[in-house]
Amino acid sequence: MNFPARADLIEVGPRDGLQNEKNxxxxxxxLQFIKALKEAGFNEMEITSFVSPKWVPQMADAEEIVRYGSAAGRNIVLTPNEKGLQRALDNDCRAVAFFVGASNTFNQKNINRTTEESMNSLLPLIAKTKDRGLFIRACIxxxxxxxxxxxxxxxxxLEICRQFADAGVDDLSVADTIGMANPQEVYSLFSRLKQEFPETLITAHFHDTRGLGLANVLAALQAGVDRFDTSAGGLGGCPFAPGASGNVATEDVLYMLQEMKIETGISLEKVLKAVNSIEPFLNKAISSKQYTLWKAQTAEKAQ
Amino acid sequence: MNFPARADLIEVGPRDGLQNEKNxxxxxxxLQFIKALKEAGFNEMEITSFVSPKWVPQMADAEEIVRYGSAAGRNIVLTPNEKGLQRALDNDCRAVAFFVGASNTFNQKNINRTTEESMNSLLPLIAKTKDRGLFIRACIxxxxxxxxxxxxxxxxxLEICRQFADAGVDDLSVADTIGMANPQEVYSLFSRLKQEFPETLITAHFHDTRGLGLANVLAALQAGVDRFDTSAGGLGGCPFAPGASGNVATEDVLYMLQEMKIETGISLEKVLKAVNSIEPFLNKAISSKQYTLWKAQTAEKAQ
Known part of the structure; x- marks a missing residue:
């Protein structure tokens, strides 16, 4: 078994994690959540989205988040379209993310465009963004x-990734959005991505919907992937399966990597404290393994 | 990535799962739980323990469990010592399990003997059992x-396993009792076990204490392991970490194997129904991923 000696975790909790949160x-x-996470050691973070507040009220404060939450590191903002990109540029953002659904139907239900229509509108935006020297991530x-x-x-x-890579995208975040991939599928696709795009950052984005999150991280590591999108507390995730959990939890991935002696530069204890600081504001309890253990141990110590 | 085409799950819920249950x-x-699990397709099951009812009151009905729960398949009973073995023999059991802790301190705290003392007392019992033609498993x-x-x-x-294999043990169940192993350690030890003991069944026994259960199953599969102890509902597990979950849940392992097209012959739906039948008698809620999803989906359908 071969694994990278180091892996980067891209914290997506403040954006992907919170965007569907009802409260x-x-x-x-x-901002305190973002600050606590940065203090835990993340160098890259999706901090907010320049989406319409009509559709995603939770992200209505994107300008403020960017203004006060961008100290240190790479602060990625999601920009779904030209208008969003313009807001990001107006606010001096240095790293943006575009997204597209590999599934035509999913893309249509999500943003009322076919995958091809999305690509046709995104590629010129990416060219414009690249001219300005921003870091560009594409989320598939x-x-x-x-x-x-x-x-x-x-x-x-792979064809979508080729178009993005040709357009100069720096980072391809390839997602199992509904948490149905199995380790074989993960190993297969990411092996091909790593082989075909040696000059592009390849990030694996998993959901723990059916419990395979960490097994899929393990399979991706074996395929040579050394970048993972993770969400503190396992926040977020598409609400397609009742009872399902969301993004793979930062603290659970971090624990596994630590145990495997794969360096991340991130403090597990500080991530858990960041999760603890945001939990009271959420509409649901956090059920990640490490957080559950940490809370039980903290309660025991207090007795 | 190479995986076996087929894997056997040894259901340990009725024994290992229930033994620490307070109610x-x-x-x-x-017996209904055992029957439901057998109908789900298990060929091998740990059904009870011939331990002292003084120490483990939950297993006081071992004779009745053996008498009425042994239809079809390999019914394994745990026999901690000579007295337990005699009870198993008196009740015509055809498959027994002995156990020892690889850790000296753990073994002493558990049964007040060093690991060596345990081996010295178990090896003659194994010889006696082997003479009678029983299936013998050793749990390490x-x-x-x-x-x-x-x-x-x-x-x-490995040295303990050598002694057991030399004594004629059929099945070595090697356990990460407190759920702290990581996939690299799992791959390393099980690769050596598979290499050194090609004639002996090798079973991996994982706990999901810190969330690495399925990642460890994946690593063991890659090491060539095709037998796993699993517990319906994730029942059981050493109570060492507060907030910790127990044995890796049958339904979660089964789901992953199914998705990976590894044949088991077991029905996930029937396992979930078996779990549902025992849940009302337990002192805690069942938190396995598949059961949580299944209950939420069942509740949604009912609305």
Whole structure:
């Protein structure tokens, strides 16, 4: 078994994690969450989204988050379209993320465009962004399974990645959006991605919907992947399966990497404290393994 | 990535799972649980323990469990010592399990003997059992980590396995009793076990204490392991870490194997129903991923 000696975790909790959260969280508390996570050691973070507040009220404070939450590291903001990109540029953002669904149906239900229409509108935006020297990440959702179409083949995903890579995208975040991929599928697709795009950062984005999150991280590591999107507390995730958990939890991935002696530069204890600071503002209890253990141990010590 | 085409799950819920359960479960309901699990397709099961009812009141009905729960398949009973073995023989059991802790301290705290003393008393019992033609499994607990001694090295574990294999043991169940092993350690030890004992069944026994259960199953599969002890509902597990979950849940392992197209012959739906039948008698809620999803989906359908 071969593994990288070091892996980077890209914390997506403040953006991907909170965007579907029903309770509107005060900006001040989001900023504290971001600060606590940065102090835990993350160099890269998705901090907010320049989306329409009409569709995603939770992200209505994107400007403030960018202004007060961008100290140190790479602060990535999601920009779904030209308008979002313009807001990011107006606010001096230095790293942006675009997204597209590999599944046509998913993309249509999500943003009312076919995958091809999305690509056609994103590629000119990427060219414009690249001219300005920003760091560009592309998020390819439903890269393994789609809730409407079922299994997504590797070739169309690779073709999307080719177009992004040719356009100069720095980072391809390839996502198992509904948490249905298995380790074999993960190993297969990421091996091909690592082979075909040696000059591009390749990030694996997993959901723990059906419990395979860490097994899939293990398979991706074996395929040579050394970048993972993770969400503190396992926040977020598409609400397609009742009872399902969301993004793979930062603290659970971090624990496994630590045990495997794969260096991340991130403090598990500080991540757990950051999770603890945001939990009171959430509409649900956090059920990640490490947080559950930490809370039980903390309660025991207090007795 | 190479995986076996088929894997056997040895269901340990009725024995390992229930033994630490505080509520005394009526024998009739245990028998229904065993029956439901057998109908799900298990060929091998740990069904009860011939331990002193003084120490483990939950297993006081071992004779009845053996008499009424032994239809079809390999029914394994745990026999900690000569007295237990005699009870198993008196009840016409055809498959027995002996156990020892690889960690000396753990073994002493558990049964007041050093590991060597345990081996010295078990080996003659194994010889006696072998003469009678029974199937013999040996469970080696704390094979990776001990709550008192920390990391356990591979060599002493291999040496215990050598003694068992030389004595004619059919099945070596090698356990990460406190759920601290990581996938690298799992791959390393099980690769050596598979290499050194090609004629002996090798079973991996994992706990999901810190969330690495399925990642460790994946690593063991890669080492060539095709037998896993699993517990319906994730029942059981050493109570060393507050907030910790127990044995790796049958339904979670089964789901992963199914998705990986590794044949088991076991019905996930029927396992979930078996778990559902025993849950009302337990002192705690079942938190396995598949069961949580299944209950939420069942509740949604009912609305």
């Amino acid at each position: 509107l969280i005060p900006t001040e508390n989001k 959702s439903t890269s393994f399974y789609c809730p409407y179409e079922g299994k997504i083949e590797e070739e169309p995903v | 005394l479960i009526p024998t009739e309901n245990k 607990s704390t094979s990776f980590y001990c709550p008192y001694e920390g990391k356990i090295e591979e060599e002493p574990v």
